């Protein structure tokens with residue numbers, strides 16, 4: 001069992017390209033590396049966070065300025081590509097990433113964050129204060145998803 005403590009990791013802004021090292025094994029395993037390039041990754045209003053565990057990039061998350069048709073808040077960001085390397089999952093690193101992201105979003109005066117959550121990740125987002133909104137839907141090659149949101 002891997003032990004993690006706060007001294008073992010830090011979080012900083014990274015490039016879209018850097019996210020691929022974690023997106024690929026966790027979110028696009030067995031698929032071409034090009035599948036790790038997400039729409040709007042390179043926009044000036046998009047930012048990417050990397051969590052470095054013992055100086056190795058081990059977790060990533062992306063936030064883009066994008067409104068959901070299900071929400072009416074004025075400044076919304078979409079959370080995308082949330083992933084922690086498999087051997088480090090379940091150690092609160094994903095939670096640390098979302099907390100850090102929400103601090104940045106509040107500084108940007110955002111009032112809501114939302115995501116399309118894989119069914120398996122719904123408990124993780126609920127634990128982090130997100131709620132389901134609307135009906136579940138299917139994303140080809142990935143599976144059943146739920147839109148979830150959190151007011152900031």
Ligand SMILES: CC(C)(COP(=O)(O)OP(=O)(O)OC[C@H]1O[C@@H](n2cnc3c(N)ncnc32)[C@H](O)[C@@H]1OP(=O)(O)O)[C@@H](O)C(=O)NCCC(=O)NCCS
Pocket residue numbers: 026027081082083084085088089090091092093094095096116117118120121123124127
């Ligand atoms: C979902 C994910 C980002 C959560 O990060 P994490 O560091 O493992 O999560 P934390 O340790 O901060 O939070 C733990 C909670 O996440 C959930 N969780 C833990 N391991 C998980 C896993 N392998 N897959 C999904 N959810 C998991 C549980 O609800 C857990 O709560 P519990 O400890 O009370 O049971 C990470 O597990 C992951 O990368 N999973 C695979 C990729 C994925 O599904 N990404 C989300 C796409 S929408």
